[in-house]
Amino acid sequence: MTDSHGSEGHPAHLQHHFDNSRQQFSASKLGMWLFLATEILLFAGLFVAYAVYRSNHPEIFIYAHYFLDTKLGGINTMVLLLSSFTMAWGVRAAQLGQRKLLVALLSLTLLGGFGFLGIKYVEYEAKWKHGLLWGTNYNPESHDDHTGADEHAEEVEEAPTAPETGAPDRLNLEPTVVPPSATGPAGTVPPGEGLPHGQGAEPDNVHIFFGIYFLMTGLHGIHVLVGMSLIFWILLKSIGGAYGPKYFTPVDLVGLYWHLVDLIWIFLFPLLYLIH
Amino acid sequence: MATEHNHHDQVGHVVPVPLLGGVIAALMILTWLTVFVTKFDLGSLNIFIALGIAVIKGALVVLFFMHLRWDAPINGIVLISSLLLVFLFIGFALMDSAAYAPDQIPGYAPRINP
Amino acid sequence: MSTAATTPDSNYLNVTKGALSWLLTLDHKRIGILYLVSILSSFFLGGMMAMLIRTELLTPGDTIMTADQYNQVFTLHGAIMIFLFIIPGIPAALGNFVLPLMLGAKDVAFPRLNLMSWWLWITGAFIAVASILINAVDTGWTFYTPYSTTTGTSVTLIVTGVFILGFSSILTGLNFIVTIHKLRPKGMTWFKMPLLLWGLYSTAIIQVLATPVLGITLLLLAMERVMGIGIFDAALGGDPVLFQHFFWFYSHPAVYIMILPAMGVISELISVFSRKHIFGYKFIAFSSIAIAVFSFLVWGHHMFTSGQSELVNMIFSALTFSVSIPSAIKVFNWLATMYKGRIQLDTPMLYALSFLFLFTIGGLTGLFLATLATDIHLHDTYFIVAHFHYVMFGGTVIAFLGGLHYWWPKMTGKMYNEKLGRIASVILFVGFNVTFFTQFVMGSRGMPRRYFHYQEQFTSLNQLSSVGSYIMAVAFFMIAGYLLHSLAKGRKAPANPWGANSLEWHTPSPPPFDNFDREMRGVDPYDYTGWKYDESIEGYVPVGGGDGTRDSRAV
Amino acid sequence: MIGFLSTTGAGEPSFWLPSQSSTIAQRVDSIWEFIFWLSVFFFALVVVLGARFALKYRAARGQGTVATTDHNTVLEVVWTVIPTLLVVVLFWIGFRTYIDMSTPPENAYEIQVTGQKWQWLFTYPNGYVDENLHAPVNTDVVLVMTSEDVIHSMFIPAFRTKQDVVPGRYSKLWFNATETGEFDIYCAEYCGTSHSDMGAKAIIHPEGEYEPWLKDASNLHGRxxxxxxxxxxxxxxxxxxxxxxxxxxxxxxxxxxxxxxxxxxxxxxxxxxxxxxxxxxxxxxxxxxxxxxxxxxxxxxxxxxxxxxxxxxxxxxxxx
Missing domain, CATH: 1.10.760.10 (Cytochrome c-like domain)
Structure with missing residues (x-):
């Protein structure tokens, strides 16, 4: 009964309990912002867990973040930002009734989503392969398993540059936390001298970092998936020409959601990948 | 399908493309910058710089991509309230856990290291 | 032009027929009724658990069940009462029904979300109750780690259920905020809203901003059980005290989700049945908002003995006291409203007076618990149990019953037996105090809560408490009896049986599908001068004639 | 009725509270008593006014409205400020005593405590383990506690003290018993099946009798x-x-x-x-x-x- 009423002064999209489009639009908008607030507070829990463990056990984070690939994380950040840009432009296209442009922009946005998840998959798979997981599943290859340094350097693709560029400086600065046991490139550390990445002895409870990493990126990934489904839905509708200057609320709201997903990643990236 | 711009039915602000383009350019530069500064060791400053850049990027997204700059104030109030609660939560959790940290047994995790 | 009040015209109850017309309805009134039936079923279930607990505690040793069964029963009593009954209680059942009516609106802002909220409730409730059948749950409703991460019972399942219930609660709150912001009629400024709406608005703020934290807490708990991520489990290097911060960040504000709408109901009842304008409208309105804000700042008082640091204990103790001030303001304003009124002791008013009495005890005993030195002794004892029940049962449930009796004619179009209503309310009041006042004494003498066996010295107090609970059961069966009876045999309700002036009384009982047959404008909800009593319909009619549901007095 | 209102007695249990057997108990009880009488006063105020209004202004059904003032800013400010001042006082006295309760005195006699499902174990300085807490009278004693499994809580009502015992960390609780005898110890944090049976006794020995007891008790195989x-x-x-x-x-x-x-x-x-x-x-x-x-x-x-x-x-x- 909410979509009925084609009567005078009542456009098809206007629900019976609203007086006019403006009231309905601003109500939807407020509703969406409230929903985004709940999303922020949902993630807040993970940020709290992150903050507590990072501030009380910085050594875990400094040690573990070398296993993350800043390059891939950075590219993913850019992919997501670009898709946010096409989404914002898409809202404009909907507002102006530029149907073809809207379809194109939404498709690009969707593509961005796929790109992001694809890169995420590569990162997840590498961690899975090396046992860099949560809790009791955290079981990184022990040194004895290595058949050769070169193979290892290739395998752990997510941390190729860290030891060469950042590690030596960092190690000098944090001598009490991370003993400077080795500074060589990946795979050259003699077995028994800590991990092959050259960041010193492994601190206790490193698995907590990976628990937090997978929770944060996993929950974010689910949101990306949900956002992509929503974009796919409005993409189909916009092909049929459902949106124009008089009615573009769904595009606007899905856009808000997509930007929020982007917003959260903007914070996840430096917190997880760029640790000092 | 109306393509003309009808100001009377128009609800919501239309953001010009150059502005959107400028914002994305700024976001890209800031992303590069945040990676770049990690090459320098500034001690505890590093995390504040990283978060500072993230806040600027977030503000750009919120103000322009999400239209908050032109939106009803209540929507901004909703956002700010939620952020205040996040700070409250993080603040108390950090304050407390830092205060009782000395009581914790270092590395205690019998199921991990039996 | 219909004559809605005099002929049995079409109303929201009979406009369409069939189960689907109810289960898929978008009408806020029907959704309110769906919620009402659902939460009352939960209340019955939770009440049965309470009876089992009190029966078990008749003797210090084993009485009717094993220790494990007892632990499961008190867990489910708490979980059902809190998540299934009292949180959705006033907002989702009474609030859904009256909020758009009070605003003179046709519906809430998002009717489909409203329906979805109920279906989520049903899904969550089904899963939560299913966990009773599948291995039960024995953690207490607080799910403290690491007990909850290591126990063999179906914690993950109930946590999933509660997670879904949380979404249901969020959707209701979100809907109410938007509705109050965007659908107020012409002439209804913020300060012309009935105080119940201020209560519901404050509640909705908490529902929207706090519930997601419960969501992530439960998600983390489930992950802890399923994957062993080690955030909260000490055996994996986690921090159990951190879980308590997470849990109470939501669950303390949640008790204000429970009490704020109750305070709103009481503001309505006291003014209407004193036949006098509410005293200090703005103080009451702002105190609701103040309580909502403070509610986020005091969660740590649940953790005074938990190993929380002394510094944070101090801050939370100080902040906790701040909540007592707006609460006290409300009580004094209600008393001032009664002063020199023309007080009518109808059933809803008896509940309002019960509330005043019980909530005052609940609030004052909170002082013992906010004070650090005394809380250390009283923490985790029956003193807490008693305090909590005085506020939540003596406060919220009593206000809920008052509201139910007050709006019952509007919802059903039928009047219940007034005499039985009054008698039942008195029996309930007596039973309540016998049950729970004794628990203050047990608690301060040192009986810890959640005890299956207890020391001989507490036997007589426990038995007295159990007797009180049986008295309450009698009252509840009476209430159920005469309310159900009224549906079949009750006298037809007039549009305005109590002489109230908020907009829901300006439409017939029960209201038509679209709520009003004219555009409504805001009025002063506490100005009763426009109504006079009409013996023939045992209700109020406008001074200017008509029955108040059609004329333009309100315009 | 007199029993109901008698709050504290020296040493002996009162209607409301268990026996007062530690130095801190007397201080806690005096705060308890202060809040009690404050509450009785405000409760009486609300009930007397409420009941009086309900009876005095009671009217038959069908009354019209009364027009009187609907607000009075001075009055409302007064009943906002007075509770505010009172709770500030309450906070302060409660906080000061709490700080003394939670800070163990230096050189206190230390006993290690382990909580596990579902019993307490007390390890004395010489390594002897007992399931009850033995301590000398009039001595500062600090319990250093940790848990083997879930959270427990050490609760000694007669000493008015309580502290959760958390796995993975140490928590402390101290007391100075002023009376000899046996006092109940409970677990106050729910810990599963036999939570309510996780009790123990605090056995306070008279002056000079504790050390001989410990020596004797430690010699299990000889005794x-x-x-x-x-x-x-x-x-x-x-x-x-x-x-x-x-x-x-x-x-x-x-x-x-x-x-x-x-x-x-x-x-x-x-x-x-x-x-x-x-x-x-x-x-x-x-x-x-x-x-x-x-x-x-x-x-x-x-x-x-x-x-x-x-x-x-x-x-x-x-x-x-």
Whole structure:
């Protein structure tokens, strides 16, 4: 009964309990912002867990973040930002009734989503392969398993540059936390001298970092998936020409959601990948 | 399908493309910058710089991509309230856990290291 | 032009027929009724658990069940009462029904979300109750780690259920905020809203901003059980005290989700049945908002003995006291409203007076618990149990019953037996105090809560408490009896049986599908001068004639 | 009624509170009493006014409205400010006493406490372990507590003190008992099946009698026959949680009549329950698990010496 009423002064999209489009639009908008607030507070829990463990056990984070690939994380950040840009432009296209442009922009946005998840998959798979997981599943290859340094350097693709560029400086600065046991490139550390990445002895409870990493990126990934489904839905509708200057609320709201997903990643990236 | 711009039915602000383009350019530069500064060791400053850049990027997204700059104030109030609660939560959790940290047994995790 | 009040015209109850017309309805009134039936079923279930607990505690040793069964029963009593009954209680059942009516609106802002909220409730409730059948749950409703991460019972399942219930609660709150912001009629400024709406608005703020934290807490708990991520489990290097911060960040504000709408109901009842304008409208309105804000700042008082640091204990103790001030303001304003009124002791008013009495005890005993030195002794004892029940049962449930009796004619179009209503309310009041006042004494003498066996010295107090609970059961069966009876045999309700002036009384009982047959404008909800009593319909009619549901007095 | 209102008595339990047996208890009780009377006053105010208004202004059904003032800013400010001032006072006195309660005095006598499902173990400075808390009167005693499994809470009502015992960290609780005698200890944080049975006694020894007690108690093998020592260990080291003495089902086999029987093993085969098998089951419980039971028993290697194990074997032999 909410979509009925084609009567005078009542456009098809206007629900019976609203007086006019403006009231309905601003109500939807407020509703969406409230929903985004709940999303922020949902993630807040993970940020709290992150903050507590990072501030009380910085050594875990400094040690573990070398296993993350800043390059891939950075590219993913850019992919997501670009898709946010096409989404914002898409809202404009909907507002102006530029149907073809809207379809194109939404498709690009969707593509961005796929790109992001694809890169995420590569990162997840590498961690899975090396046992860099949560809790009791955290079981990184022990040194004895290595058949050769070169193979290892290739395998752990997510941390190729860290030891060469950042590690030596960092190690000098944090001598009490991370003993400077080795500074060589990946795979050259003699077995028994800590991990092959050259960041010193492994601190206790490193698995907590990976628990937090997978929770944060996993929950974010689910949101990306949900956002992509929503974009796919409005993409189909916009092909049929459902949106124009008089009615573009769904595009606007899905856009808000997509930007929020982007917003959260903007914070996840430096917190997880760029640790000092 | 109306393509003309009808100001009377128009609800919501239309953001010009150059502005959107400028914002994305700024976001890209800031992303590069945040990676770049990690090459320098500034001690505890590093995390504040990283978060500072993230806040600027977030503000750009919120103000322009999400239209908050032109939106009803209540929507901004909703956002700010939620952020205040996040700070409250993080603040108390950090304050407390830092205060009782000395009581914790270092590395205690019998199921991990039996 | 219909004559809605005099002929049995079409109303929201009979406009369409069939189960689907109810289960898929978008009408806020029907959704309110769906919620009402659902939460009352939960209340019955939770009440049965309470009876089992009190029966078990008749003797210090084993009485009717094993220790494990007892632990499961008190867990489910708490979980059902809190998540299934009292949180959705006033907002989702009474609030859904009256909020758009009070605003003179046709519906809430998002009717489909409203329906979805109920279906989520049903899904969550089904899963939560299913966990009773599948291995039960024995953690207490607080799910403290690491007990909850290591126990063999179906914690993950109930946590999933509660997670879904949380979404249901969020959707209701979100809907109410938007509705109050965007659908107020012409002439209804913020300060012309009935105080119940201020209560519901404050509640909705908490529902929207706090519930997601419960969501992530439960998600983390489930992950802890399923994957062993080690955030909260000490055996994996986690921090159990951190879980308590997470849990109470939501669950303390949640008790204000429970009490704020109750305070709103009481503001309505006291003014209407004193036949006098509410005293200090703005103080009451702002105190609701103040309580909502403070509610986020005091969660740590649940953790005074938990190993929380002394510094944070101090801050939370100080902040906790701040909540007592707006609460006290409300009580004094209600008393001032009664002063020199023309007080009518109808059933809803008896509940309002019960509330005043019980909530005052609940609030004052909170002082013992906010004070650090005394809380250390009283923490985790029956003193807490008693305090909590005085506020939540003596406060919220009593206000809920008052509201139910007050709006019952509007919802059903039928009047219940007034005499039985009054008698039942008195029996309930007596039973309540016998049950729970004794628990203050047990608690301060040192009986810890959640005890299956207890020391001989507490036997007589426990038995007295159990007797009180049986008295309450009698009252509840009476209430159920005469309310159900009224549906079949009750006298037809007039549009305005109590002489109230908020907009829901300006439409017939029960209201038509679209709520009003004219555009409504805001009025002063506490100005009763426009109504006079009409013996023939045992209700109020406008001074200017008509029955108040059609004329333009309100315009 | 008089009992109802009498809040505190020196030492003796009152209507409301248990006996006042530590230095801090007197201070807590005086705050308790202050809040109590404050509450009685405000409660009486609300009830007297409410009841009086309800009766005095009671009117028949069908009344019109009354027009009187609907606000009075001065009045409202007054009843906002007065509660505010009162709660500031309450906070302050409660906080000051709390700080003294939560800060153990220097040089306090230290006893280690372990909470586990579902008993307390108190380890004294000389290494002696007891399931009750023994302490000298008029002495500062600090308990350094941790948990082996879930959260427990040390609660001694007569001392008005309580502190959660959390796995993975140490928490402290101190008291200075002013009376000799036995006082109840409870677990106040829900910890599962036998939460309500996780009690102990605080036994406060008179001046000069504590040290001799500890010396005497520590000398177990010199004082008791092996069977009795075995029984103490049975109660003290968690055996009784799983092994019944009356033939009742449990997580592990009952000890009743166990000695000398042939038990089937879960891996196949069987074993005679003799001294060597019991010894092996204590030190290496997973080696031969009786059929129908899970391999969940922890090892007691390093916690018992040969003399202790002999005592336990003697005890098991005695259960028939």
């Amino acid at each position: 008791f026959p092996p069977v009795e020592i075995g029984e103490k260990y049975y109660k003290r080291f968690g055996c009784k949680q799983c092994h019944s003495l009356d033939g009742g089902a449990g997580i592990g086999p009952t000890f009743k009549g166990l000695y000398g029987t042939m038990e089937r093993l879960s891996g196949g085969g069987s074993v005679l329950v003799d001294e060597n098998y019991i010894r092996e089951s204590i030190l290496n419980p997973q080696a031969k698990v009786t059929e129908g039971y899970s391999p969940v028993m922890p090892t007691y290697q390093g916690r018992f010496n040969d003399q202790d194990i002999t005592a336990i074997i003697e005890f098991i032999k005695s259960v028939e």
